[in-house]
Amino acid sequence: MNHQTIDDRNTALTIEDFAALRENLHEQRLFRREQLQQLSAEANAVPERQGAAHIEVRVRLAATARMVLTDVEAALDRMDQGRYGACHLCRGPIARERLMIVPQARYCARCQQVREAYR
Ligand SMILES: [Zn+2]
Numbered sequence: 001m002n003h004q005t006i007d008d009r010n011t012a013l014t015i016e017d018f019a020a021l022r023e024n025l026h027e028q029r030l031f032r033r034e035q036l037q038q039l040s041a042e043a044n045a046v047p048e049r050q051g052a053a054h055i056e057v058r059v060r061l062a063a064t065a066r067m068v069l070t071d072v073e074a075a076l077d078r079m080d081q082g083r084y085g086a087c088h089l090c091r092g093p094i095a096r097e098r099l100m101i102v103p104q105a106r107y108c109a110r111c112q113q114v115r116e117a118y119r
Helices: 016-046 052-080 095-099 111-116
Strands: none
Touching: 016 095, 095 111
């Protein structure tokens, strides 16, 4: 009985966990959608008065928002399809505590590290 293994075993999500994660994902989706709307509204407002630096910041913010939104929507799809919480690379379970911090995570901590190392 090795219930002390660190990363992958203690991953079972309870129904309450799922509800909390789903709510978190919904909130993030709403937030990112509003952010994107706001950014595009800003982009349309008097563009000639906006400096290049300002535009660059906005473009970066929008790119991040779009990326997170894509991840969040994919995570919600996975929830609906009952595939939530499995790593896309190794197919192993993603640790519960990781999902609690990053509900839209596609990879377990190990695979994420590998991906970042090769970026
Ligand atoms: Zn993995």
